[in-house]
Amino acid sequence: MEVCRHPKVLKRLCMNCGQMMDSKYGVAFDYLGRGLRLSYEEIARLKDTNSSKLLAEKKLQLVLDLDNTLLHSKLLKDLKPKEKYLKNQTDDMFMIEIGGKLVTIKLRPLVRNFLKEVSSMFEMYIYTMGSRDYAKHMAHLLGKDYFEKRVISRDDSINKEKKSLDLVLGHESGVIILDDNYKVWPDHHKNLILMKIFTYFSRSSKRKSRKKDKLSESDGNGVLPYILTVLREIHGMFFSPNMSRDVRMLLREIRGRILKGCIVFFVDVDENKYQPGISNQAEELGAECTTILDSSVTHVVVTARTKEITGDSVLWAQLEKKILVHPWWIYITYLLWHRQPEDKFPTLN
Numbered sequence: 001m002e003v004c005r006h007p008k009v010l011k012r013l014c015m016n017c018g019q020m021m022d023s024k025y026g027v028a029f030d031y032l033g034r035g036l037r038l039s040y041e042e043i044a045r046l047k048d049t050n051s052s053k054l055l056a057e058k059k060l061q062l063v064l065d066l067d068n069t070l071l072h073s074k075l076l077k078d079l080k081p082k083e084k085y086l087k088n089q090t091d092d093m094f095m096i097e098i099g100g101k102l103v104t105i106k107l108r109p110l111v112r113n114f115l116k117e118v119s120s121m122f123e124m125y126i127y128t129m130g131s132r133d134y135a136k137h138m139a140h141l142l143g144k145d146y147f148e149k150r151v152i153s154r155d156d157s158i159n160k161e162k163k164s165l166d167l168v169l170g171h172e173s174g175v176i177i178l179d180d181n182y183k184v185w186p187d188h189h190k191n192l193i194l195m196k197i198f199t200y201f202s203r204s205s206k207r208k209s210r211k212k213d214k215l216s217e218s219d220g221n222g223v224l225p226y227i228l229t230v231l232r233e234i235h236g237m238f239f240s241p242n243m244s245r246d247v248r249m250l251l252r253e254i255r256g257r258i259l260k261g262c263i264v265f266f267v268d269v270d271e272n273k274y275q276p277g278i279s280n281q282a283e284e285l286g287a288e289c290t291t292i293l294d295s296s297v298t299h300v301v302v303t304a305r306t307k308e309i310t311g312d313s314v315l316w317a318q319l320e321k322k323i324l325v326h327p328w329w330i331y332i333t334y335l336l337w338h339r340q341p342e343d344k345f346p347t348l349n
């Protein structure tokens with residue numbers, strides 16, 4: 001039998017001619033309609049038309065992760081006894097029944113304001129490794145008009161370990177991703193703004209919860225105002241004349257100015273403690289990483305002044321009046337898109 005090449009298939013039936021199709025025809029787009037599959041040509045066509053439409057509206061696209069990016073959730077039954085009182089708080093705290101289980105949810109500080117502001121510049125997607133049911137509830141909580149059908153969950157992607165922009169209807173040159181997980185986007189690092197992990201409830205594991213860090217969001221405004229500033233800047237640049245119309249270039253350009261002129265020397269820093277690697281971060285920020293300790297070095301990055309580990313380089317830095325700084329200086333600068341004052345991040349004694 002001749003197989004048709006019509007663009008849309010719903011529950012294995014061609015939507016044009018009604019013939020039964022292969023279950024692997026094209027790509028599944030369940031988030032747009034349960035059982036919907038689109039041909040590759042149709043996906044390309046939809047990406048083209050949607051991107052053109054958005055350009056005319058002066059909008060880009062923003063793909064938002066949920067967990068630890070916009071909110072932190074935990075099953076009620078997993079809350080520690082000392083946390084149980086939290087469920088009675090009303091401040092950006094919610095309790096929702098999902099699949100027969102009660103889930104407590106804390107929104108990241110200023111998330112509602114953030115979404116409202118970015119919605120005028122971006123068409124927004126939710127993209128989560130959570131279930132479809134969970135994703136729908138969270139979209140509802142955050143404001144479902146922002147997302148309409150654009151809620152992609154674990155149940156909508158073929159690969160459970162990675163996320164892909166294939167399912168987003170627009171050109172990759174106009175898509176920015178906000179996610180706290182670098183590794184789930186192996187093909188789209190250039191589109192990614194890595195988010196500082198937002199946690200509110202203690203971890204379920206027995207591991208001791210981390211000490212309050214320099215940028216705890218349990219009080220204060222947290223990181224979203226910084227991210228909003230970057231998104232505004234990119235949006236403005238994208239739509240100005242003579243600028244690159246590719247957010248990947250713009251992200252790189254803006255990031256590359258932040259530590260321009262810094263020449264950093266690392267002493268015994270655990271490279272992999274910080275995704276995507278602390279020297280990668282420094283380089284993306286425009287700093288130059290060197291392995292030669294000479295007068296051109298501006299910063300000696302070192303966690304602690306332990307003579308046995310750091311050798312003479314710390315002493316040298318002090319004599320030469322170089323800036324001694326903790327790796328957190330780079331890490332937080334990377335996450336906030338804003339050069340941090342070095343004295344806020346001293347090397348440990």
Ligand SMILES: [Mg+2]
Binds near residue numbers: 067068179
């Ligand atoms: Mg996440």
Ligand SMILES: [Zn+2]
Binds near residue numbers: 005006017
């Ligand atoms: Zn057909």
